[in-house]
Amino acid sequence: MADFIAGALGGAFGVVVGYPLDTVKVRIQTQRNYTGIWHCISSTYKVEKASGFFKGMSIPISTVSVSSSIVFGMYRNCLYHLCKLKYGTPNVKPSKLDIFLSGYAAGGLRVFVSSPADMAKVRLQTQVSPYRSNMCTLLTQPKYTGPVNCLLTIVKEDGFFGLYKGCFALMFRDCHSFATYFLSYAVFREWFVPVEQSNSELMGVLMAGGLAGVVAWSIATPMDVINSRLQADGVTQRRYRGFIHCITDSVRQEGVTVLFKGLSLNCLRAFPVNMVVFLTYEAILKTIKPFST
Known part of the structure; x- marks a missing residue:
């Protein structure tokens, strides 16, 4: 239970830190x-002011808390039972394969929880609503007036399963990236926080968390591009027939480098976000666990 709570709070703080760059x-x-990147930032601010960077954040800040709670809770519980099954006791140091498999399972479960929220987030982030330069009044009426309206509109137009459009790409993205995420964090934490130097734990957690985020997003970016395109498809007109068509059409039109669009931005965003996520997670665990034993 402590891991579920710590994961929820860590995820919430991470969203606040990284959301503007996520929109870009x-x-x-x-x-x-x-x-x-800079053209996108300047254009967004010029047309929509600062609020343009925070479009659709109300749902992610709540749902990411839930999904982050599920991810960290699922990871720890899966690791616990896996070690108990393999070694007869959970109180052993897990192998790298144990960590990888537990992270993979956590990423898979997250997809079913986060896909609708991710859909609303992407639709709202890609919806440009220009304001007058001399007053805060909308020049055009946006298709979606908010996260709830966005979800209801998607269900009305595409049915309930429209909320899971791009789910296949999301599954590929999250399973591999979370497996890599937890494994790289464990490895980096051992490097930065040797047992005999526990006084350097704070800096070690920050560095390990930040680097784990960068590694995970380096793995996730190609499927993140496809997922974003599939989820944004349909705001005005439909372009992609499905997962494979989105990949082939994107590569044919823009070259294979299209799969790495936003890679530098993902890595730039991932470092501070995951520093905050793991620092919060570790701090909450230390606070809660004495009371839960």
Whole structure:
């Protein structure tokens, strides 16, 4: 239970830190009218002001707390039972394969919880709603007025399973990236926080968390691009017939480098976000566990 609570709080803090750059990343991945990161940032601010960077954040900040809670809780419980099954006791140091498999299972479970929220987030982030330069009034009426309206509109237009559009790409993204995420964190934490140097734990957790996030997003970015494009498809008109068509059409039109759109931004965002996530997670665990024993 402690891991579920710590994961929820860590995820919530991570969303707040990384959301503006996440909006820029999604727009670069799904829209062709930006020449680069700074062009996207300046264009978004010029047209929509600061609020443009936080579109659709209300659902992610709550649902990411839930999904992060599930991920960390599932990971720890899966690791616990896996070690108990393999070694007869959970109180042993797990192998790298144990950590990888537990992270893989946690990523798979997350997809079913996070897909609808991810869909609403991407749709709202890619919806440009320009404001007048001299007053805060909308020039055009957006298709979606908010996260709940976005979800209801998707269900109305595409049915309930429309909320899981891009789920296959999301599964590929999350299973592999979370397996890598937890494994790399465990490895980096051992490097930065040797047993005999426990006084360096704070900096070690920060560095291990940040680097684990960078490694995980390096693995996840190609499927993240496809997932974002599939989820954004349908705001105006449909372009992709499915997962494979999205990959082949994107590569044919823009080259194989399209699969790495937003990679630098993902890594830039992942470092501070996951520093905060793991620092919060570890701190909450230390606070809760004495009371839960």
